Amino acid sequence: MKVLKLIFKNSLRHKLRTALTILGIAIAVLAFGILRTVVTSWDEAVKASSPNRLITRQSVSFIFPLPYAYKDKIANVEGVKSVTFAAWFQGVYKDKNQFFARMAVDHETFMETYDEMIVPKIQIEAFKRERSACIIGNELAKMYGLKLGDVMTLEGDIYPGRWDFVIRGIYTSKFKYFDPTQMFFRWDYIDERLKEETPERAGWVGWYIIRINDPDKTAVVSYNIDILFKNSPAETKTESERAFTENFMVSIKALFTAMNFMSFAIVGIIMLVLGNTMIMSARERTREYAVFKTLGFSTFHMVGLIMGESLLISILGGGVGLAITFPMIAGFEQVIPKNYFPSFELQSITVMLSIIAALLVGIVSAVFPIQRVIGTKIVEGFRFVG
Amino acid sequence: MAAIIQVRNLFKSYWRNSLEIPVLQNISIDVEEGEFMALMGPSGSGKTTLLNLIAGIDRPSKGEIVVAGTDIGKLGESALAKWRSSNVGFVFQFYNLIPVLTAFENVELPLLLTKLSKKERRKHVETALGIVGLGDRMTHSPKQLSGGQEQRVAIARAIVTDPAILVADEPTGDLDKNSAEEILTLMDRLNKEFKKTILMVTHDPNAAEKARVIRHLEKGDLV
Ligand SMILES: Nc1ncnc2c1ncn2[C@@H]1O[C@H](COP(=O)(O)OP(=O)(O)O)[C@@H](O)[C@H]1O
Ligand SMILES: [Mg+2]
Numbered sequence: 137m138k139v140l141k142l143i144f145k146n147s148l149r150h151k152l153r154t155a156l157t158i159l160g161i162a163i164a165v166l167a168f169g170i171l172r173t174v175v176t177s178w179d180e181a182v183k184a185s186s187p188n189r190l191i192t193r194q195s196v197s198f199i200f201p202l203p204y205a206y207k208d209k210i211a212n213v214e215g216v217k218s219v220t221f222a223a224w225f226q227g228v229y230k231d232k233n234q235f236f237a238r239m240a241v242d243h244e245t246f247m248e249t250y251d252e253m254i255v256p257k258i259q260i261e262a263f264k265r266e267r268s269a270c271i272i273g274n275e276l277a278k279m280y281g282l283k284l285g286d287v288m289t290l291e292g293d294i295y296p297g298r299w300d301f302v303i304r305g306i307y308t309s310k311f312k313y314f315d316p317t318q319m320f321f322r323w324d325y326i327d328e329r330l331k332e333e334t335p336e337r338a339g340w341v342g343w344y345i346i347r348i349n350d351p352d353k354t355a356v357v358s359y360n361i362d363i364l365f366k367n368s369p370a371e372t373k374t375e376s377e378r379a380f381t382e383n384f385m386v387s388i389k390a391l392f393t394a395m396n397f398m399s400f401a402i403v404g405i406i407m408l409v410l411g412n413t414m415i416m417s418a419r420e421r422t423r424e425y426a427v428f429k430t431l432g433f434s435t436f437h438m439v440g441l442i443m444g445e446s447l448l449i450s451i452l453g454g455g456v457g458l459a460i461t462f463p464m465i466a467g468f469e470q471v472i473p474k475n476y477f478p479s480f481e482l483q484s485i486t487v488m489l490s491i492i493a494a495l496l497v498g499i500v501s502a503v504f505p506i507q508r509v510i511g512t513k514i515v516e517g518f519r520f521v522g
Numbered sequence: 523m524a525a526i527i528q529v530r531n532l533f534k535s536y537w538r539n540s541l542e543i544p545v546l547q548n549i550s551i552d553v554e555e556g557e558f559m560a561l562m563g564p565s566g567s568g569k570t571t572l573l574n575l576i577a578g579i580d581r582p583s584k585g586e587i588v589v590a591g592t593d594i595g596k597l598g599e600s601a602l603a604k605w606r607s608s609n610v611g612f613v614f615q616f617y618n619l620i621p622v623l624t625a626f627e628n629v630e631l632p633l634l635l636t637k638l639s640k641k642e643r644r645k646h647v648e649t650a651l652g653i654v655g656l657g658d659r660m661t662h663s664p665k666q667l668s669g670g671q672e673q674r675v676a677i678a679r680a681i682v683t684d685p686a687i688l689v690a691d692e693p694t695g696d697l698d699k700n701s702a703e704e705i706l707t708l709m710d711r712l713n714k715e716f717k718k719t720i721l722m723v724t725h726d727p728n729a730a731e732k733a734r735v736i737r738h739l740e741k742g743d744l745v
Contacts (some may be wrong), residue, residue, distance in 0.1 A: 139634075142620075142622070142623070145622040145623070146622060148622075149621075149622060423618060424618075424620055424621075426618075427618045427620065428631075429579075429603070430579050430606065430612055431606075431607060431612075431631055431632045431635070431679075432603045432604060432606050432607025432608075432632065432635050433603070433635065434600055434603060513580070514574075514579040514580070515571075515574050515579060515580045518614070518618075
């Protein structure tokens, strides 16, 4: 007979209680894993944004446009390598519930600026040649079974009317964080039609994307751009893409902070759950521990028995929890809109943290029962009545 | 030859809410090797306390206890634990078996602290269970045994390491007449056949009759 066997048998004494405790830990580990994945995915996306890119937007709000004429002025600012721009098109493709990013971009410069996209050269050339061309992400192509040469029709809302685009390019993302479900078409194609139909709306872009030579000069270059348009009807606000991404979702950021906190609070909760189970067990077994001590078993043995059981339960719970976390997160990755979480995957650091958390819970939960067993004299243990 | 148990001027008090409760006052007692002594007395007179002190699971307030040549008051906690495991076998009123272990495993427990191999342990456990007449109940769990059988398993556990001394605290206190008789017969056999020195607390005169020496404890004094 081994100590392990005794630990195992002890843990099976109250099968329901142990099962519920294991389940509780499993669910907590699952919640921990998901919360941490949300947090780390977000961090990844922010960190992955290029430090060499600045975004210039309308100072009041991202939703107000900027004049197309700013392009050349920005290009002349010292430290600016290249300027491109984009405009949020929105619209509806097929049905309202299908959401993916649709943007009108500067066909001459956009693809060069976003080198996270891999597009065959010949396709970029086709895009530059044909006004109604568009380039879409490979995941988007897969979603709708689209191929080169197909026509995508958007029902415009911000830009009313029916818009037909011919797919001339399909990009793949160089990094997982780069959303592979976007659609880009030519801004000049849109603007041309606006000039005819609603000339007062023509000549505006959504925001500028600026490549700079030296990321350390972000502040200076931003300042020099914004000063250009000071006191004009469309003042600008320039910041790094990273800051832009973060600010774009300030409210969400608060949520992430809360999630971050919660993920660790959960670890505290499972400590209480398992701790409570272990304390109950130790109480019930007061006499038995007195017997063990009487027979000559040492404090070390008692610690082994209690800690062993506590760890057994926490490891089982953690194992079950992790086992469901993997498929859960994989499932989430399928359904979560790519534009929010281009990459949503369980990171090894999260797996490690879950394992550490489970072990920590096992150890900490054993502390009070161990203290109790050590502190109880043999004769007191025998006199103890439930 | 010196007595195997020598108790000299033993005092024991418990403290409850900073109030001293004297339990044993100036007890001196000798138990010869091979003796079967019954310790009688009314409830609360300190019988269990005296037994626990002699068996080394409690510490005296004052006085000396020498058992099998060892002054157990001078032993540290872990040395005392080791000493207990090889010198004293315990039998309790409520058997105190580990409920999740089989009869075999319960008896094997004390042997886990020895260097014996698995095979040797098995041999010892089978011998001990054979002596108490439960060779055919080895895989039973305590729940599947009667009270008398449980107590016999407990006795097997007490003798499996072959200690010189057995202490029994009201071993028949929770048993019916027939089972009690069996246990007493077994104790008698352990004393006569296996030469165990037995110190048994009881307030059952029938039980005490089996013993060859009877001592009475009253309000912490031997009379
Ligand atoms: N651990 C303890 N703490 C406080 N009082 C105790 C303790 N053990 C025994 N006593 C007290 O000591 C007295 C003698 O107890 P005990 O030795 O169990 O008597 P007996 O076994 O003769 O019935 C009782 O009054 C009991 O309440
Ligand atoms: Mg008693």
